[in-house]
Amino acid sequence: MKKAITRRPKMADVARMAGVSITTVSRSYNEPDAVSEKIRLRIAEAARSLSYIPNVMAGSLAATRSKTVAVVVPTLNNSVFALTLEEMTGVLNRRGYQVMVSSSDYVLEREEELVKSLLSWSPAGIVLVGRHHTRGTLRLLVEDGLPVVEVGEYLEGAIDSNIGFSHREVGRRIGRHFADLGIRRLGLALVALPGDHRAADRAAGFREVVHEAGLHLEEFVLSERASSKGGATAFADLMGRPDRPQAIFFSNDMLCLGALFEAGRLGIRVPDDVKLCGYGDFDFAATSSPSLSSVRPPDREIGRQAGELLLERFRGEGAPLSINLGFEHIVRASG
Numbered sequence: 001m002k003k004a005i006t007r008r009p010k011m012a013d014v015a016r017m018a019g020v021s022i023t024t025v026s027r028s029y030n031e032p033d034a035v036s037e038k039i040r041l042r043i044a045e046a047a048r049s050l051s052y053i054p055n056v057m058a059g060s061l062a063a064t065r066s067k068t069v070a071v072v073v074p075t076l077n078n079s080v081f082a083l084t085l086e087e088m089t090g091v092l093n094r095r096g097y098q099v100m101v102s103s104s105d106y107v108l109e110r111e112e113e114l115v116k117s118l119l120s121w122s123p124a125g126i127v128l129v130g131r132h133h134t135r136g137t138l139r140l141l142v143e144d145g146l147p148v149v150e151v152g153e154y155l156e157g158a159i160d161s162n163i164g165f166s167h168r169e170v171g172r173r174i175g176r177h178f179a180d181l182g183i184r185r186l187g188l189a190l191v192a193l194p195g196d197h198r199a200a201d202r203a204a205g206f207r208e209v210v211h212e213a214g215l216h217l218e219e220f221v222l223s224e225r226a227s228s229k230g231g232a233t234a235f236a237d238l239m240g241r242p243d244r245p246q247a248i249f250f251s252n253d254m255l256c257l258g259a260l261f262e263a264g265r266l267g268i269r270v271p272d273d274v275k276l277c278g279y280g281d282f283d284f285a286a287t288s289s290p291s292l293s294s295v296r297p298p299d300r301e302i303g304r305q306a307g308e309l310l311l312e313r314f315r316g317e318g319a320p321l322s323i324n325l326g327f328e329h330i331v332r333a334s335g
Helices: 011-018 022-030 037-050 079-093 108-119 135-144 167-180 197-213 228-239 253-266 299-314
Strands: 068-073 098-103 125-129 148-151 161-164 185-191 216-222 247-250 275-277 294-296 322-324 328-330
Touching (some): 011 022, 022 037, 068 108, 079 098, 098 108, 125 299, 148 299, 185 228, 216 228, 228 247
Parallel strands (some): 068 125, 148 161, 161 322, 185 216, 185 247
Antiparallel strands (some): 294 328
């Protein structure tokens, strides 16, 4: 019986299992037309069995790490991630590192495929968003052993290092704020995209306060990306119900802005008839009329600290750690 391989599999391991030379394995990846289909299939099966990831940088960098940091975000269509990436990229670029960004579209299986592909470039480190990953992703990262930083959420039991804040506490903070104002009927407009666990956590925290305080809650769930149109639709539905809310918490500021527009169209006064609060503190939140209350996540600080933490690890300094940066609840004219 062959001895089990516990380190990261090498090309030689694939060659041994497939019964071919290392040169043939290399050629099957780099010059597939030069290898028969039968041999290519045998090599591919061996690679799958061993969870082997070909190192596409091997020809020029041998076994060393590249000066690249791989980043996988859920979406590129979100200013929250853009600010984090901008700050982190600046920190890393100043030290000669380049950032390679991919989007998983909130699909964990897609994230696993991206991680597998990115590892083939021997990155110096990798950054992922959130705490939810497939077992395959976790196995790939643990076996590779490179520095990993999970950003955007504060959590215990991180793969390596973690920088973020509690989204559940965001929801709880907004719920307590409305409850302290004496509001008894609340609304929640939630974008429920599969894989967006952070929005789900904010909603869960909000519901917890509603339950603890014995308040009434009306919910509207959107299954599409946040937009002002979706916010207008959610607002009209919630305010048309018999127990219409006195205050509404939205998944993000874009929904909240749409609700503000719809309130004007329907002749509903904000904040006199209903109070509104979003999430993200987008640029327009402070300049809309009335200005929108929101939650400001520490996006830039997350990016800066993630970049600096990775640089420390690349120098062989520091150790894995978890950092809770908290968040700001900004109360403006909308309540």
